Amino acid sequence: MSAIQLDVSPASPIIKQKGEAIISLQNVGVRYKQRGGLFQKSQYYQALKDLNLEIYRGETLGVVGRNGAGKSTLLKLIAGIIKPDSGSITNHGVTVSLLALGAGFESELSGVDNAILGGMLLGYRRAQIEARLEDIREFAELGDFMDQPVKTYSTGMRSRLGFAVAMYMTPDVLLLDEVLSVGDQHFRKKAEAEMMKKLHSDQTVLLVSHSEDQIKRVCDRKIAL
Amino acid sequence: MSQDNISELSQEAALPPSEKVVQWALAAMAQQQWALAAERWAVLRQAYPELPAVWIQAGACCRHLEQWETSQFFLETAVERFPDNPYALLELATLEQARDRPVRAGQLLELARQRFPNQLPVLLKSADHALDQSDDTVALAYNSEARKKYSADVTPWVQYANIAMRQQQWSVALERWSEVRQRFPQHPAGYNRAAEAASQLGDDRKARQLLLAREYGQEWLESFEKPEEDLQILDNKISPPTRRHWLAFIDLVWTKARLNLKSEANQNHLRYLWWIIDPMLYMAVFYLVFGLLLHRGGGGDFIVFLLTGLVPFQWFAKTVQQSSNSIVAGQGLMHQVRISPLFFPLVGVLQNTGKQLPVFALLLGFLTLYGLPPNIYWLAFIPIVLLQFFLMAIASCFVAMLVPFVRDLSNLIPTGIQFILFCSGVFYSPDTIPEQWHSLFFANPMANILYQYRRVLMDHQWPDWSGMGWVLLGCLLAGVLLLWFYKRVEGILPRVVV
Missing domain, CATH: 1.25.40.10 (Tetratricopeptide repeat domain)
Structure with missing residues (x-):
């Protein structure tokens, strides 16, 4: 088990407090069972331990750390997908979403069907996603492919569709797990520009990235797990 | 020089x-x-x-x-x-x-x-x-x-x-x-030096925005500055609720089940036709074996007796079998989006129901051909189907929730279903059971429901409403318990199924 130190430091020289804390984590710990059962002593992997963190309204917070440091676990905790083993998470009445690209895509179904299904899984209502189908087709640059089964898509086309479906999401707190690297170079630039708009509007964003440089470029504050 | x-x-x-x-x-x-x-x-x-x-x-x-x-x-x-x-x-x-x-x-x-x-x-x-x-x-x-x-x-x-x-x-x-950026969008000073000015003002966010704008262009930057465009963007954005409304949840289950059926059909050349062919072949086999070869129990009656029990039971068996592993199979999705684990078994139940409807239509057609024409009692067929649907939903959700915690259970499920098959009177009439075991026999809700199907379809009688009432009551109680349980394990399940 590794000792996890939390180093909260400003990414830029001037620290500014952006309004009130909207999500607070107190002494949060998460462990995953590695093996064990009826006749064997259980073994656990401690993904997070005694984590304290406040997320402020309007800030862009970068999360860095090596593989297995618990970055994705942290996002899942904040998104409410998993509950911690110890400690508590207080949400002061804000909506939180983890931006998942291509969640629930079915390869036998057409792009349109997948957009509807994926959108609804992310939390859109059916009417909301249906009203945006044309925009999605246009942004993903899929054209007639939109009516073809997703199994005929290239990897890039799939992620373009996934990104186009997800990009309308504006929860109070948006959680991004390495999503700024989709598609080919041209689309990545377009996707990044669209995502940066979110990072720089008044939305609160948590961004997980392997790239320290990216965190430095876009975040108000970073934490290292 | x-x-x-x-x-x-x-x-x-x-x-x-x-x-x-x-x-x-x-x-x-x-x-x-x-x-x-x-x-x-x-x-x-x-x-x-x-x-x-x-x-x-x-x-x-x-x-x-x-x-x-x-x-x-x-x-x-x-x-x-x-x-x-x-x-x-x-x-x-x-x-x-x-x-x-x-x-x-x-x-x-x-x-x-x-x-x-x-x-x-x-x-x-x-x-x-x-x-x-x-x-x-x-x-x-x-x-x-x-x-x-x-x-x-x-x-x-x-x-x-x-x-x-x-x-x-x-x-x-x-x-x-x-103004420099407006006139000369390519000139770096318009971004770099402006960023310096912004950080002197203490606006780090603006400073970073300006530095990034050098990569993404002036137009990108302007999308923040133009208020009217901002409004348009807001209009286009969707803020998802923290928890799905239950209606939205039902719509999602419905959509997923419908699309699953579509996806399943797309995998075959004959597509939706298989939903008719498969049960027809199945019924034909039973007709061949029990109706013609064995010629058992007065011929025609036994084949009707068998099919009126077997068709609804197959629906139950397939649904529970398929749903039992649904939460484990849905782990990928559960780690990506926040969704109640109820979603997975319910989709399975609905999906199988969609496939069952043509089978029921075939069964009714078969009965008509066999000399049991439609009559007023067939109306009761609908509440019986609804009750069975409810029972299967409860059973599927219950099994689906247990399997992630005790994976070994999934090995027992086929046997369990066999056991229920033999306990539900698919092949024999409850009349053949000694009187003292009757109440125990009907404590099995599937036996109860199959009995009702036969009353309506074979005997031309109204179902035993009180028997159905007991099943409904049991399902309601179990349903409340299950909802409470699912709420408790919602944040735990994704970690159990990794």
């Missing part, structure tokens, strides 16, 4: 074009290696004495090296030799400024303005000088002149913004840099 000899040489042997060779010296200047640059200019001066740069730039190098006298010599020579070149005078003024002789510098600039009225470098230099003298009004006047006359040139605009920066008027500077 005297200078004259070199000149002769240069006339005799063709020298490379001067534009190329000056790069050699300019490269050293770009690296601020002033001594090296001065040496290179000296060499070039021998070969190209008629080139203004060799004198003026040498003067500049010497100024950086603080060799005032030498610098002055070069520059004065240049002024004399190239009376049409404004840069000689300007460089000389710069030298005087560097030697802290502002008055002399001012006089030289005055001379430059007389000789080269309204030339851009002269106006810019004059503005700079005035700014050094803290004469902001004069500086702005020269700069405004330059911007008016040379509006297509970036330099006066950059100077305009830089004046505000020097005056530490950061918000004014931000506005002026914005």
Whole structure:
């Protein structure tokens, strides 16, 4: 088990407090069972331990750390997908979403069907996603492919569709797990520009990235797990 | 070798074009290696004495090296030799400024303005000088002149913004840099220097935005600045609720089940036709074996008895079997989006129901052909189907929730279903059971439901409503318990199924 130190430091020289804390984590710990059962002593992997963190309204917070440091676990905790083993998470009445690209895509179904299904899984209502189908087709640059089964898509086309479906999401707190690297170079630039708009509007964003440089470029504050 | 000899040489042997060779010296200047640059200019001066740069730039190098006298010599020579070149005078003024002789510098600039009225470098230099003298009004006047006359040139605009920066008027500077970006979107200063101004104002977010805008372009940046466009964006954005509304949840289950059926059908050539072919073959087999070959129990009656039990039971068996592993199979999705685990078994139940409807239609058709035509009692078929649906939903959700915690259970499920098959009276009538076991037999809800199907379809009677009532009550109680349990394990399940 590794000792996890939390180093909260400003990414830029001037620290500014952006309004009130909207999500607070107190002494949060998460462990995953590695093996064990009826006749064997259980073994656990401690993904997070005694984590304290406040997320402020309007800030862009970068999360860095090596593989297995618990970055994705942290996002899942904040998104409410998993509950911690110890400690508590207080949400002061804000909506939180983890931006998942291509969640629930079915390869036998057409792009349109997948957009509807994926959108609804992310939390859109059916009417909301249906009203945006044309925009999605246009942004993903899929054209007639939109009516073809997703199994005929290239990897890039799939992620373009996934990104186009997800990009309308504006929860109070948006959680991004390495999503700024989709598609080919041209689309990545377009996707990044669209995502940066979110990072720089008044939305609160948590961004997980392997790239320290990216965190430095876009975040108000970073934490290292 | 005297200078004259070199000149002769240069006339005799063709020298490379001067534009190329000056790069050699300019490269050293770009690296601020002033001594090296001065040496290179000296060499070039021998070969190209008629080139203004060799004198003026040498003067500049010497100024950086603080060799005032030498610098002055070069520059004065240049002024004399190239009376049409404004840069000689300007460089000389710069030298005087560097030697802290502002008055002399001012006089030289005055001379430059007389000789080269309204030339851009002269106006810019004059503005700079005035700014050094803290004469902001004069500086702005020269700069405004330059911007008016040379509006297509970036330099006066950059100077305009830089004046505000020097005056530490950061918000004014931000506005002026914005104008630079408008006019010259490719010029880096419009972004970099504006970012400096923004961070001086303490607006780090704006500063980062400006730096990023260099990559993403002015249009991208403007999307934040234009309020009307902002409104349009807001209009287009969707804020998802923290928890799905239950109606939205049902719509999602419905959509997923419908699309799963579509996806399943797409995998075959005969597509939806299989939903008819499969049960028809199945019924044909039973007809062949029990109706024709065995010719059991008065022939026709037994095959009807068997099918009215087997068709609903198969629906139950397939649904529970398929749903039992649904939560484990849905782990990928559960880790990506926040969704109640109820979603997975319910989709399975609905999906199987969709496939069951044509089977029921076939069964009713078969009965009609067999001499049991539709009658008023068939109306009760609908509540029985609904009750079975409810029962299967409860059973599927229950099993699906247990399996992730005790994976071994999934091995027991086929056997369990076999057990229920034999306990539910699919192959035999409850009448054949000893009387004292009847209540125990009907405690099995599937046995109860199959009994009701047969009452309606074979015996032309209304179902035993009280028996159905008990099943419904049991399902309701179990349903409440299950909902409570699912709520408790919602945040735990994704970690159990990793």
